[in-house]
Amino acid sequence: xxxxxFDETITAxxxxxxxxxxxxxxxxxxxxxxxxxxxxxxxREAFAEAAAAEFLTVLDEVRATGRACQLTDxxxxxxxxxxxxxxxxxxxxxxxxxxxxxxxxxTMDTTTETRALQRYEALVSAVSQMVWVMHTDGxxxxxxxxxxxxxxxxxxxxxxxxxxxxxxxxxxxxxxxLWHSAALPxxxxxxxxxxxxxxxDGAYRHMDMxxxxxxxxxxxxxxxxxxxxVEDTWGVHLRExxxxxxxxxxxxxxDEAFAAVVNVxxxxxxxxxxxxxxSHEEWPLPENAEVTARRVASATRPGLPAPPALLNxxxxxxxxxxxxxxxxxxxxxxxPAGGPVPPGLVPAVTERWLIAAGATSLTLIPLxxxxxxxxxxxxxxxxxxxxxxxxxxxxxxxxxxxxQRPIRKALDLQQARRTALGLQRAHLTQPPxxxxxxxxxxxxxxxxxxxxxxxxxxxxxxxxxTLVLGIGDVAGHDLRAATAxxxxxxxxxxxxxxxxxxxxxxxxxxxxxxxxxxLDVTPFTTAIHAQLRRQPDxxxxxxxxxxxxxxxxxxxxxxxxxxxxxxxxxxxxxVVPDVxxxxxxxxxxxxxxxxxxxxxxIETATAPLDDGQRRLLRAAARxxxxxxxxxxxxxQCLSDRRxxxxxxxxxxxxxxxxxxxxxxxx
Numbered sequence: 225x226x227x228x229x230f231d232e233t234i235t236a237x238x239x240x241x242x243x244x245x246x247x248x249x250x251x252x253x254x255x256x257x258x259x260x261x262x263x264x265x266x267x268r269e270a271f272a273e274a275a276a277a278e279f280l281t282v283l284d285e286v287r288a289t290g291r292a293c294q295l296t297d298x299x300x301x302x303x304x305x306x307x308x309x310x311x312x313x314x315x316x317x318x319x320x321x322x323x324x325x326x327x328x329x330x331t332m333d334t335t336t337e338t339r340a341l342q343r344y345e346a347l348v349s350a351v352s353q354m355v356w357v358m359h360t361d362g363x364x365x366x367x368x369x370x371x372x373x374x375x376x377x378x379x380x381x382x383x384x385x386x387x388x389x390x391x392x393x394x395x396x397x398x399x400x401x402l403w404h405s406a407a408l409p410x411x412x413x414x415x416x417x418x419x420x421x422x423x424x425d426g427a428y429r430h431m432d433m434x435x436x437x438x439x440x441x442x443x444x445x446x447x448x449x450x451x452x453x454v455e456d457t458w459g460v461h462l463r464e465x466x467x468x469x470x471x472x473x474x475x476x477x478x479d480e481a482f483a484a485v486v487n488v489x490x491x492x493x494x495x496x497x498x499x500x501x502x503s504h505e506e507w508p509l510p511e512n513a514e515v516t517a518r519r520v521a522s523a524t525r526p527g528l529p530a531p532p533a534l535l536n537x538x539x540x541x542x543x544x545x546x547x548x549x550x551x552x553x554x555x556x557x558x559x560p561a562g563g564p565v566p567p568g569l570v571p572a573v574t575e576r577w578l579i580a581a582g583a584t585s586l587t588l589i590p591l592x593x594x595x596x597x598x599x600x601x602x603x604x605x606x607x608x609x610x611x612x613x614x615x616x617x618x619x620x621x622x623x624x625x626x627x628q629r630p631i632r633k634a635l636d637l638q639q640a641r642r643t644a645l646g647l648q649r650a651h652l653t654q655p656p657x658x659x660x661x662x663x664x665x666x667x668x669x670x671x672x673x674x675x676x677x678x679x680x681x682x683x684x685x686x687x688x689x690t691l692v693l694g695i696g697d698v699a700g701h702d703l704r705a706a707t708a709x710x711x712x713x714x715x716x717x718x719x720x721x722x723x724x725x726x727x728x729x730x731x732x733x734x735x736x737x738x739x740x741x742x743l744d745v746t747p748f749t750t751a752i753h754a755q756l757r758r759q760p761d762x763x764x765x766x767x768x769x770x771x772x773x774x775x776x777x778x779x780x781x782x783x784x785x786x787x788x789x790x791x792x793x794x795x796x797x798x799v800v801p802d803v804x805x806x807x808x809x810x811x812x813x814x815x816x817x818x819x820x821x822x823x824x825x826i827e828t829a830t831a832p833l834d835d836g837q838r839r840l841l842r843a844a845a846r847x848x849x850x851x852x853x854x855x856x857x858x859x860q861c862l863s864d865r866r867x868x869x870x871x872x873x874x875x876x877x878x879x880x881x882x883x884x885x886x887x888x889x890x
Contacts, residue, residue, distance in 0.1 A: 227248070227249040231251055236258065236330070236332070238250045238251075238328075238331070239319075240283060240326055241325075241326040242326075243287070244267070245266060245280070245284075245287070248321075257333055278297075286317070286327050287325060287327060292316060292317040294315050295316065296312070296334075297311070298310070298311055300441060306445050307360075309335075309440050310333065311337075314331050315329070315330045316328070317330075354366070354370035354452075355367040355368035356448075356449040357447070358383065358447040360444065362383050364382065370451075374421065374429070375423060390422045392420035392428050393607075394491070395420050398417065402433070402435065406435040413437055415435040418433070425613070427613035427615045428613070430454050431451045431454065432452045433449060435450075436449075436450075462623070478501070485521070485601075485624065490523040493620050494603040494605065495528060495609050496522070496583075496604045496606065497601055498521070499520050499521040499599065500539070500570070500601075501517065501598055502515060502518075502598060503518065507595070509541070509597075516539065516540055517545070517599055517600070518537070519534055520599075521534070527607075528581045539568060541568075542567075542568030554620075555587070556617070557569065558584070559584055559585055559586055562579060562582065565586065581606045581607075583604040584605050584606065585611040586602060586603070588600050589601040589621055598631075656685050658685060658691055660877065661756075663683060663873070663874050664853045664856050664872070665873070666853075666856045666860065667868070667871075670866060670868045678705035678708060678868075679696070679709070679824060679870040680709050680710075681695045681871065682694040682717055686725040690756070690757050691755070691757075693872055694716055694754065695751065695820040695821065695870060696709070696773070698746050698748075699747060699749065708745055708746040708749075712749055715736055719739075723735070725755065729754060729768055729769035730794075733769045733805050734805050737805075741801060746797075746798055749796060750773040750774075750796045751771045752768055752770050752820055753771075754820070755768070756812075762876075762877060763811055764876045767807050767809050768807065768810075770790070771794050774837070775789045777819040779818075780816050781815030785848070788810055788818070790806070790809075815876065817848070817874070817875040819859075821871045822869050822870045823867070824865075824866075825859065825860070828866070829864070829866060840859065843859055844859065852875050856871050859871065
């Protein structure tokens with residue numbers, strides 16, 4: 225083969241001969257592409273640079289095996305400028321020449337194709353509506369245009385402050401952090417994140433970004449950045465998350481339901497959110513009546529001052545707020561930085577917070593459930609956060625609207641709770657006056673709106689002066705339990721009266737047990753029924769029967785408090801048919817106190833009932849010298865209010881004060 229055949233070709237060609245691969249020929253194209261090489265020298269001398277080691281190995285392999293081989297290579301004319309790297313492919317083929325066996329090397333410059341392939345591979349891994357190529361010097365070029373269509377502005381080819389002006393202020397720091405993490409020289413380092421960008425209509429839209437680094441010789445040379453508008457998907461996910469979180473609190477109080485709402489919309493939709501409920505639930509609002517709005521839930525984004533504590537602060541509903549509520553349309557009020565807030569929109573404590581937190585706008589959004597305006601949400605933007613766009617307000621309004629189902633459930637539960645408490649308070653009347661003793665009683669509902677209890681107390685006096693005390697607890701925590709409580713208390717009261725003072729308490733409870741079981745009033749009830757007779761010497765004779773209830777507590781005038789267990793307690797009512805019930809007796813000395821109570825006073829979620837009884841003994845010993853109503857208030861502090869609780873107590877040897885009631889908070 226005559227190598228002069230390649231003199232005029234545009235393809236770079238070199239020919240090597242002999243076991244040491246002496247370079248015997250290079251054409252002009254080779255010299256232009258890879259630089260001049262000294263002919264007549266062994267390859268290891270003609271290609272002495274370290275980067276040629278793999279090329280020399282391939283020459284040995286081709287001569288030894290007699291098979292052609294291909295090799296890719298990268299060369300950097302300037303080691304400090306990897307973006308100027310050149311890419312080549314060497315095709316090495318064994319040939320017969322007059323000097324013996326040789327190797328023909330044909331070289332092609334593939335720089336353009338290689339870079340195009342790198343970009344293509346990055347693109348197919350991050351297909352999107354906008355694609356940029358970002359260089360290490362901060363310059364950028366659009367590969368798939370879309371910036372101008374989205375923002376209404378011409379493409380800005382550099383990631384500087386002018387470019388960041390289109391990014392939401394809350395997202396700029398996070399986006400810079402993403403760029404920093406994308407600079408790591410790892411080919412698998414695909415960085416993904418979300419940010420908001422200012423659209424042509426003045427609203428911010430959520431964008432998903434994937435950044436793929438392009439490495440050349442182990443260094444990041446540029447990035448392929450693919451972005452997609454995910455505003456609709458983001459909105460769907462936000463709505464789903466809101467409904468899921470509100471559903472978790474839907475069985476609680478109205479305040480708890482709204483607390484779930486504000487914790488979702490902040491900080492993703494607004495910097496701060498306050499819920500205010502109206503004092504009047506009817507609609508339209510009465511024209512001449514004073515209507516107030518009460519703070520029930522609030523949340524603020526990180527970086528702002530903490531919101532004021534929720535202490536039932538109120539604001540009188542002004543004509544401006546009335547107009548917003550009557551239109552049922554949100555209204556935004558622009559606020560001067562550090563300036564005053566229009567009066568009467570929110571409570572004064574919130575006005576002060578808005579000024580301190582640098583609020584720039586305040587939006588009022590009516591809260592409508594079942595065509596009734598319950599109140600309104602007050603949302604704010606603060607600091608450099610832009611005022612809400614129409615789309616932001618529309619999404620806030622929709623979220624509040626779509627939350628009305630669990631809020632309606634909370635409203636229904638609240639109404640049921642009011643009904644049950646009204647029913648209970650109608651039954652829990654003031655104790656009677658009793659000569660020679662004082663009586664105090666109290667009832668406290670559970671803290672949670674879910675817990676509608678079935679506890680009761682009772683007291684009546686027979687014509688002969690015999691005093692009857694009773695206390696009970698119907699199983700369940702709903703309106704049905706409260707209704708059953710009313711039935712059980714009324715029946716027990718009726719049996720006690722009609723059967724007379726000579727009928728033992730055990731017989732009265734047995735009769736109640738039989739009737740309640742037969743009428744299927746309730747599946748499970750505990751109760752204590754007691755009779756007390758005053759003796760001529762000033763002592764009192766106590767007889768009681770216990771149907772599975774916590775035992776009475778005796779605070780003697782002299783000695784330590786103790787529980788009155790008698791010979792043991794009988795099973796609860798409506799559990800064991802035809803059970804033989806027992807009565808127990810005790811003589812009370814002047815100054816003794818006997819307390820009947822329900823388990824809500826002493827039972828907690830973290831300790832056994834025995835611990836609660838021991839706490840009751842200790843508390844009773846500390847407060848035994850207090851007046852009876854004050855004693856009950858002190859003992860009420862033992863309750864964790866997970867359950868409702870009732871108490872009724874008698875102290876002998878004192879003049880009754882109109883049947884004092886402990887006035888426990890409802």
